[in-house]
Amino acid sequence: MKCATVAIIGRPSSGKSTLLNTICEMKVSITARTPQTTRNAIRGIYTDERGQLIFTDTPGYHLSDKEMNKRLQETAVKSLEECDVILYMLDAKRPAGEEELAIAAILSKTKTPVVCCLNKSDILKENEIEEGKQFLHDHLPDSTVLIASAKKDEGVDEILIELFKLAPEGELLYPVDSYTDQPVEFRVSEIIREKAINLVTDELPHSIFVEIPDIEYKEAENTVWIRAFINVERDSQKGIVVGKGGENIKKIRQGSEKEIRLIFPGKKLRLDLQVKAKDKWRNNGIVLDKILR
Template sequence: MKCATVAIIGRPSAGKSTLLNTICEMKVSITASTPQTTRNAIRGIYTDERGQLIFTDTPGFHLSEKTLNKRLQETALRTLEENDAVLYLLDAKRSAGEEEKALASHIAKLKTPVICVINKTDILKEQELADAQAFLEEMLPGKTVLGASAKLDEGVDEILIELFKHAPEGELLYPADAYTDQNLEFRISEIIREKAINLVTEEIPHAIYVEIADIEYSEENNTVWVRAFIVVERDTQKGIVVGKRGAGIAKIRKGAEPEIRQIFPGKKLRLDLRVKAQDKWRNNSIILDRILR
């Protein structure tokens, strides 16, 4: 049996969370077209007859002076060397600028085995693929480079083969049917956050966090009650999330309910969502400590 821990790293929107979900065949980590969706180191577990791979999805590597972004960058980089392998995901749709260079030179210094994956091959032009290959050859010479479409599940088996090659012999760390180690409250808050950020545009996705007020189970009614706050920074944003006559909030609830129900099979669900504004929470270290834990 083989067992390895693998960190997935890359710039925002490279498709890290999409890849993790494709590998685990389960929505383990939320995704969105807006960058900087993932905020925590999220574990996804893959097991087959070869053994087990324990992935950590990380926040997109982003150069910025803002408090939230700096904290996300720390989360992304901190764990790299504690893993048996690093999966470096590159979105060749965007040309490699300063950010990609900064990340690649950080990765070049790691002692951990690194596998590079050029993602989104389903939409790449030949030239874009060639540019990405040249970039990797220059920055990370000699490293394995694979191409994949995380979205269409193409080239993903090859990534697993490569990872198992590097995996040390060892017993499984998680039960064979486990796919994540996230706690209930976190998973529910992330499902709600995904639906909320996919509803809004511009700066608002980054201004959202979700706080679970309580989760209660009534045996009598076989019903789980979930009460949660969608927190934004300003009253104008609150208005946008709530929407005309509550249309926005209704849409978030409708989107989130089926996914939350999967967590409580056979039980009824009541989801109560409220929106509130909390000024400048992204600079508030107490809130950041709580949500980035």
């Protein structure tokens, strides 16, 4: 059997989390059209007759001096140090800029094999593919280049073939039916965050974090009872999340419940959502320590 750890790296919004979900056939990592959605190193596990690939989805590599962004960048870079293979995702729809150059520079120095994937093939024009290939040829000449659409599940089997080729021999590290190792509270909080950011994305893409103060299974009622706080950065932002007559919060709850139920099959669910303001939490080290660990 083969077994490898694979770090997925790339600029924000290149489709890293979408790819992980397509490979695992499960919502392992949340996605959104706004950049900088992923905030943690998120493990997703894929197993078949060839062996096991243990993926780490990472926060999009973004150059910024802000405290939170610096921590996200550290998480991404640290994942590179701990893996057998690196999967570098590029969105060739956007021309390679400073960030792409910074990632390529890091990857060109590593001894770990790199597989590159020009993602979003479903919307790429021929010249964009050529430019992407040229960029990789110039900066990472030894790496394999594949073209795929994570969203449409095209070219994804070829990515798996390439990763297994590079994977070392080894025993499986997780049971064959595992697809993630995230604690339940974290998964629930991420599902709620996804629903919230996708609904108010133009107004507050990055101002939200979700806390789960209580999660409890009441056996007599066969009910999982969850209390969650959607935190924004200012009191004035609370109304945006709640929406007119509570319509946004209702949509967030309904969308979240649908996915949270998949984590607790056969059980009833009570989800109590509240919106709170935590002043300037993105500069608050205690909050960051808690949510970015």
